[in-house]
Amino acid sequence: MAISITKSTPKILIVDDDLLFSQSLKEILNSRGYLVDTTQTAQETLEKLSENYDIFLIDINLPDKTGLELIEEIKNKIKPPPLIIVLTGFSSLTTAKKAIALKADAYLEKPINPDRLFILLAQLLKEKKKIDESLRSFYEIIENFNIPSAILSSEKIIYHNNLFPIDKINLKEITNKDIKIDEQYFRPVKLPIEQQNTLLFLIDISDKEKTIEDFQLIFSQLPLKVYLVKENFQILGNSNYCYQEFKNSSYPCHLLGEFCPLLQAKISGNSIKSLKTINQKHWEETCIPLKSNNQFLLFFTDRTEEITKTKEIYLTKQEWEKTFDAINDLIIIIDKDFNITKANKKACQYFGEKELIGKKCYEIFHSTKQPIALCPFSKTLRAKMSFTEEIEIDEKVFLISVSPIFDEKGDVSACVHIARDITNLKIIEENLRKKNQELTILTQQLQTSQNELIKTAERLAKANEELTKLSNTKTEFVQILSHEMRTPLTAILEGSNLIYENISDENLQKIIKLIKNNAQKLFELINDLLDLTKIESGQQELLPQLIDIRKIISELTENINVIAKEKGINLIKEIEENLPFAFIDEKAFYRIIVNLLSNAIKYSKENGKIIIRALKHPQEDKIIISVKDNGIGIPKEEQYKVFQRFAQISHPGYSSLSGTGLGLALCKELIERSGEKIWFESEEHKGTTFYFSVSCYEEEKEYNYYKERELKKAKELNFSLGILIIKKRENDFNENDLKIFSNFCRDSFGNSVTIRKIGKKLIAMFIGKEEELKKKFKEIKRFLKNTFKDITIEEKYEKDSDN
Amino acid sequence: MKKILIIEDEEAIRFILEKRLSDAGYLTISAENGIEGLNKARKENPDLILLDLMLPGIDGYQICSMLKRDRRYAHIPIIILTARIQQKDYELAMELGADAFLTKPFESQILLSKIEELLKNNKGEE
Numbered sequence: 001m002a003i004s005i006t007k008s009t010p011k012i013l014i015v016d017d018d019l020l021f022s023q024s025l026k027e028i029l030n031s032r033g034y035l036v037d038t039t040q041t042a043q044e045t046l047e048k049l050s051e052n053y054d055i056f057l058i059d060i061n062l063p064d065k066t067g068l069e070l071i072e073e074i075k076n077k078i079k080p081p082p083l084i085i086v087l088t089g090f091s092s093l094t095t096a097k098k099a100i101a102l103k104a105d106a107y108l109e110k111p112i113n114p115d116r117l118f119i120l121l122a123q124l125l126k127e128k129k130k131i132d133e134s135l136r137s138f139y140e141i142i143e144n145f146n147i148p149s150a151i152l153s154s155e156k157i158i159y160h161n162n163l164f165p166i167d168k169i170n171l172k173e174i175t176n177k178d179i180k181i182d183e184q185y186f187r188p189v190k191l192p193i194e195q196q197n198t199l200l201f202l203i204d205i206s207d208k209e210k211t212i213e214d215f216q217l218i219f220s221q222l223p224l225k226v227y228l229v230k231e232n233f234q235i236l237g238n239s240n241y242c243y244q245e246f247k248n249s250s251y252p253c254h255l256l257g258e259f260c261p262l263l264q265a266k267i268s269g270n271s272i273k274s275l276k277t278i279n280q281k282h283w284e285e286t287c288i289p290l291k292s293n294n295q296f297l298l299f300f301t302d303r304t305e306e307i308t309k310t311k312e313i314y315l316t317k318q319e320w321e322k323t324f325d326a327i328n329d330l331i332i333i334i335d336k337d338f339n340i341t342k343a344n345k346k347a348c349q350y351f352g353e354k355e356l357i358g359k360k361c362y363e364i365f366h367s368t369k370q371p372i373a374l375c376p377f378s379k380t381l382r383a384k385m386s387f388t389e390e391i392e393i394d395e396k397v398f399l400i401s402v403s404p405i406f407d408e409k410g411d412v413s414a415c416v417h418i419a420r421d422i423t424n425l426k427i428i429e430e431n432l433r434k435k436n437q438e439l440t441i442l443t444q445q446l447q448t449s450q451n452e453l454i455k456t457a458e459r460l461a462k463a464n465e466e467l468t469k470l471s472n473t474k475t476e477f478v479q480i481l482s483h484e485m486r487t488p489l490t491a492i493l494e495g496s497n498l499i500y501e502n503i504s505d506e507n508l509q510k511i512i513k514l515i516k517n518n519a520q521k522l523f524e525l526i527n528d529l530l531d532l533t534k535i536e537s538g539q540q541e542l543l544p545q546l547i548d549i550r551k552i553i554s555e556l557t558e559n560i561n562v563i564a565k566e567k568g569i570n571l572i573k574e575i576e577e578n579l580p581f582a583f584i585d586e587k588a589f590y591r592i593i594v595n596l597l598s599n600a601i602k603y604s605k606e607n608g609k610i611i612i613r614a615l616k617h618p619q620e621d622k623i624i625i626s627v628k629d630n631g632i633g634i635p636k637e638e639q640y641k642v643f644q645r646f647a648q649i650s651h652p653g654y655s656s657l658s659g660t661g662l663g664l665a666l667c668k669e670l671i672e673r674s675g676e677k678i679w680f681e682s683e684e685h686k687g688t689t690f691y692f693s694v695s696c697y698e699e700e701k702e703y704n705y706y707k708e709r710e711l712k713k714a715k716e717l718n719f720s721l722g723i724l725i726i727k728k729r730e731n732d733f734n735e736n737d738l739k740i741f742s743n744f745c746r747d748s749f750g751n752s753v754t755i756r757k758i759g760k761k762l763i764a765m766f767i768g769k770e771e772e773l774k775k776k777f778k779e780i781k782r783f784l785k786n787t788f789k790d791i792t793i794e795e796k797y798e799k800d801s802d803n
Numbered sequence: 804m805k806k807i808l809i810i811e812d813e814e815a816i817r818f819i820l821e822k823r824l825s826d827a828g829y830l831t832i833s834a835e836n837g838i839e840g841l842n843k844a845r846k847e848n849p850d851l852i853l854l855d856l857m858l859p860g861i862d863g864y865q866i867c868s869m870l871k872r873d874r875r876y877a878h879i880p881i882i883i884l885t886a887r888i889q890q891k892d893y894e895l896a897m898e899l900g901a902d903a904f905l906t907k908p909f910e911s912q913i914l915l916s917k918i919e920e921l922l923k924n925n926k927g928e929e
Contacts, residue, residue, distance in 0.1 A: 457858065479889075480887075482886075483886045483887060483888075484886075486886030486888075486906070486907040486908060487813050487816060487886050487907055488815075489815065489907070489908050490819075490886070490907040490908035490909065491815030491816050492814055493912060494819040494823070494908065494909075495815065495819055496815070497911060498819060498822055498823070519908075523908055530888075562912070762918045
């Protein structure tokens with residue numbers, strides 16, 4: 001008998017009495033490269049078996065024999081058996097199933113779907129090829145054995161020799177026990193071979209004729225290590241004892257306390273299997289007693305690969321189980337019949353069960369006898385998709401998530417049921433929600449507060465506006481008052497002067513003098529009040545400029561000397577030689593000096609001495625001016641009042657002396673607004689010295705001061721500042737030039753122009769948009785070049801520098 | 804004897820000025836409002852005018868402006884004597900051609916020296 005081996009181009013025989021069907025099927029298969037023959041009867045088929053077909057497509061209903069009978073015959077005659085696929089109509093499906101259960105490899109329902117056929121063929125061929133290749137040598141070997149032998153694959157006989165009683169054997173009965181066939185006892189010997197297949201021998205243990213040497217001969221053909229060992233541990237065909245051979249030991253194992261498989265087999269009379277590890281290789285030692293238990297078949301199978309794999313799998317499995325148990329969620333796998341097939345530790349703990357496997361899920365979850373239709377698991381089963389729900393049980397909140405596990409056909413075979421305790425999360429969520437609510441309320445409150453603030457701000461703005469109005473009214477009032485009082489005061493003052501000069505009565509003279517002094521005081525008060533109001537209201541801006549202190553002090557002292565002399569006071573000025581020019585508002589400076597001097601005169605005694613000094617500060621860029629008197633001084637406890645408005649300083653013993661109360665306050669205001677300082681030294685009965693500082697003049701300083709001032713204004717308007725610096729090449733600009741230029745600029749550009757003569761240069765600063773300024777500058781330059789010959793003009797633009 | 808025109812609506816001041824100036828040896832003529840002042844300035848041909856700014860009828864600025872723009876009277880020195888002490892008043896008056904600007908209350912000494920100075924200058928120019 002030939003041994004059929006799958007060829008590269010598989011040959012197919014279609015056995016069917018329906019010619020039309022077999023013909024069309026043949027064409028379809030031909031198109032895929034299969035070699036196809038057809039037969040119509042069983043007889044015809046059997047005659048063609050020698051053609052070595054790889055695949056038989058057999059109709060279950062044949063005219064001469066049933067398909068089942070034919071299959072049996074084919075299987076017996078062709079070894080290894082070819083692939084047999086049963087073709088069946090719908091009505092005979094049960095038969096087809098039966099056929100498969102026994103012999104056939106697959107079945108196909110008519111009408112045949114060619115795609116399914118091709119897939120099936122490809123699959124079967126692939127499997128067959130694999131088996132054929134690995135088992136080829138075994139097929140040949142057992143064919144020559146004179147003991148019944150078969151090759152099993154997955155507990156199915158895929159090949160057997162002629163001696164094998166295939167009809168009389170039920171594979172399921174073959175365990176380690178002897179089997180009885182036709183009054184004869186056979187001892188089954190299973191030898192594992194490649195690809196998880198098994199060699200099965202049935203050894204007739206009652207056959208006394210067959211010697212151990214025969215077995216030795218038989219098994220020596222196998223590509224396996226098979227030893228035959230005698231009762232006394234001696235290995236057949238080898239002078240060694242088994243313990244020497246396998247254990248490298250001089251004594252039988254049992255003497256060393258090991259109950260070896262051979263001994264076990266001898267005692268039990270059954271096959272014994274055990275694992276041995278020799279040189280890091282795992283061997284499966286199988287010991288099968290033969291011949292009335294005095295001979296033993298001992299063979300080794302290398303299981304290293306499998307054991308390593310199994311170990312790995314075991315380890316992986318263990319790890320997986322550990323992980324599974326370590327997960328804090330309740331994980332339960334439930335099959336489609338509501339049986340729990342797996343549950344992690346957490347789940348078991350939760351339900352208070354040692355093991356959940358095998359129980360019905362609804363019994364565990366819902367304590368019912370029937371599944372609940374609306375539970376997530378039922379829904380998942382029906383809808384074949386995941387469901388997630390939040391469920392509250394015993395004051396705990398669980399997030400239940402059920403996901404389907406699909407089988408190959410795409411049906412749901414089981415579900416993973418995960419329950420996560422989200423009670424804490426829910427509490428946090430609730431807290432967050434509350435916090436959020438509180439926040440919302442807070443925000444609303446804030447909004448309300450903000451609205452109130454806005455209203456308040458509006459009210460404040462309104463109040464401020466009214467205050468400004470009031471302040472303006474006050475300023476206006478003071479101005480009108482001062483103006484209206486001047487004329488009558490002039491009349492009083494000059495009138496009393498006239499009377500004083502023209503009468504001789506001393507008593508009347510004294511009265512007139514008192515009137516005059518009081519009128520004078522009133523006049524000073526008006527002036528101070530007016531000045532303070534102007535400065536405070538911003539009406540009078542301080543415009544610092546170059547001033548010659550020496551000149552101003554000389555002029556002033558000349559005027560004031562008239563008054564001083566009346567009181568017999570000696571006014572002395574001490575001004576440093578080469579005193580630098582100062583940088584301060586001229587009028588302010590006048591006012592400060594006048595107020596300090598008149599103050600000094602007021603508090604000087606008859607024939608007193610007042611010294612006005614101006615010195616350059618030795619280190620700083622300042623000039624220090626002092627006014628010193630040797631008058632009555634200020635009592636220590638009154639000194640803090642000196643610069644207060646309307647402060648009445650009491651001078652014991654000089655009750656008639658009182659100032660307007662505004663003079664020094666005005667001085668302080670003027671000095672501080674100029675960025676300077678005022679201070680004093682005083683000792684009662686000895687005199688007082690007032691000091692104040694003034695910055696030294698530099699052209700740079702004046703230029704920067706006005707540039708910064710204009711830049712600030714420009715910034716407020718979001719405009720640029722354009723600067724023209726005009727220089728005459730030869731002589732200087734005079735006041736008239738300045739006037740001409742100022743008039744031209746004012747006429748053309750209004751008040752957004754500041755023009756100053758700084759040193760030899762004329763500086764003009766314009767506020768406006770840069771492009772417009774550039775246009776204007778062209779015009780101005782034309783004017784300048786026409787008016788003044790021989791000049792240079794520098795043009796600059798400044799944006800706010802913020803620093 | 805130099806003739807000085809006093810244009811002043813306040814009787815007390817007018818009287819004091821008349822007295823002061825006549826004591827100092829000047830001849831004084833007075834006017835108590837703008838129109839009278841302007842007429843007298845044109846008719847009497849004074850050597851100097853003391854002019855108040857706030858006047859009924861035509862105010863001091865207008866008088867100053869009219870006289871100074873008139874060639875026949877432009878040479879007459881004008882001293883502004885006012886209770887208005889703001890810078891802009893000073894600037895405007897100077898621009899209109901006033902020769903001096905004194906604020907009330909004034910020191911008679913200073914007024915007299917200013918008058919003397921202006922009359923001397925004017926004489927020199929003539």
